[in-house]
Amino acid sequence: MRLKITHETAYSYDTPVEALVQSLRLTPSSHEGQRVGDWRILVEGGQRGAAFRDGAGDWIEGWTVRGPIGTVRVSIDGLVETRDTAGVLRGHRETVHPLVYLRETVATKPDEALTELAHSVQAQDTLDLAHRLSAAIGEMAEFVPGVTQSQTSAAQFMEQRQGVCQDYAHALITCARVRGLPSRYVSGYLHSDQDGQPHDAAHAWAEVHVGALGWVGFDAANACCPDERYVRLGSGYDAQDAAPVRGMAFGTGAESLDVRVHVEEQ
Template sequence: MKLKITHETSYSYDTPVAALVQSLRLTPSVYEGQRVGEWRISVTGGQRGTAFRDGAGDWIESWTVRGPVDEVTVTITGVIETRDTAGVLRGHRETVNPMVYLRPTPATRADAALRELAAAVQGDDALDLAHKLAAAVNEAIEYVPGVTEAATSAAEALALGQGVCQDHAHALIACARERGLPARYVSGYLHSSDDGKPHEAAHAWTEIHVGPLGWVGFDAANACCPDDRYVRLGSGLDAQDAAPVRGMAFGQGVEALAVRVHVEEVPQGQSQSQGQQQAEQASQSQGQRQQ
């Protein structure tokens, strides 16, 4: 599948700030499931600094904006070809030991309810257990936008019984780690939801390390593994650690944030003969109308 992505993140301040420094994890991952055709990152008034690939295999770029400035927009436009790998992260180069992802964070720390949920699931092997944990989280947390916030923890979302993809990812991470499976948060994009409706926002899911097979993705929010509708950007211990945009502003201005993400499929190109045939038919039709 070929996907065109437009992602704008705008920051505005009621009082101009002196400068901004940002770290961007907004370049698609390199692995067998996706190939970037073209990708452009721009920051209004920004100067690109250091860029590198970190130990988790994610591409990081630093940007600086010198003020005074009261509005900054980070814009991503690109086209990427994706392929369904059944959720398996094949060909992704990284040097971080998977055991690192057993470490809990405030967002993913298991409470009694999460430990009980994790303990109630039984699997024939690590992969089967991961699938069943994802199904259990899907059943325990209903997808309802607007009831949780960025700082909501997995335990809080489970207690509510409602949340969004970030909450499903955090809860599954907590359950997997509780069962001894390394798990991490993945940020990216989704072309459509499971029912085929357009998905107009960035997305998040979980990767669980299942032994020799390595990292496998699980989208508990949609009860599936990532396929060719998904675009992977980067990963981390939780949503904050995997955030596509991180940084700080120097000044006293109060910040307001607006995000717009659009993902659409690029139609397959027509063959030259088909294009010529349609052009000839259009020309003949136009001539008939003129007569």
């Protein structure tokens, strides 16, 4: 599948700030499931700084914007060729050992309910366990936008049984780690409509390390593994660690965001 992605984030400040420094994880890596073609990042009024590939195989760019700044836009325009690998991440170059992803974070700290859920799942092998954990989380919750926030933890999601893709991913990561499976959060895009029209499609899912098979993606919110509709951006311990945009504004102005993402088949 050939996918065109446009992604714009506008940062506005009620009082102009002196400067803005950003770290962008907004360039997909090429691997067997995707090949990145023309890909452009533009930070309005910004100056590109250092760039590097981190240990997880993600491309990181630094940008600086000098003020005074009232509004700044980060824009992406790119093409990606994708194919279905049944969720298996093949040909992705990284150096971080999988066991690092057993690390617990605030968002993925297990409570009694998550621990009980994780141990209630019986499976024939590790891959089957990962599939069954993903299915169990998908069945116990309802996809409802707007009822959780960026800081909502897996335990809070488990308590209210409602949330969005970020929450499902955190819950699966938590349960998988309880069962001793290295797991991580993945940010990206999803082409999810059938009529060829652009669709708002920033998305997130989890990857679980399954022995010799390596990293396998699981989208508990959609009860599937990533296929040709998915574009993988980057990964981390949780949503905050895998955030596509991180930054710091120098000033006292309150910040507001407007994010627009479209994915369409070419």
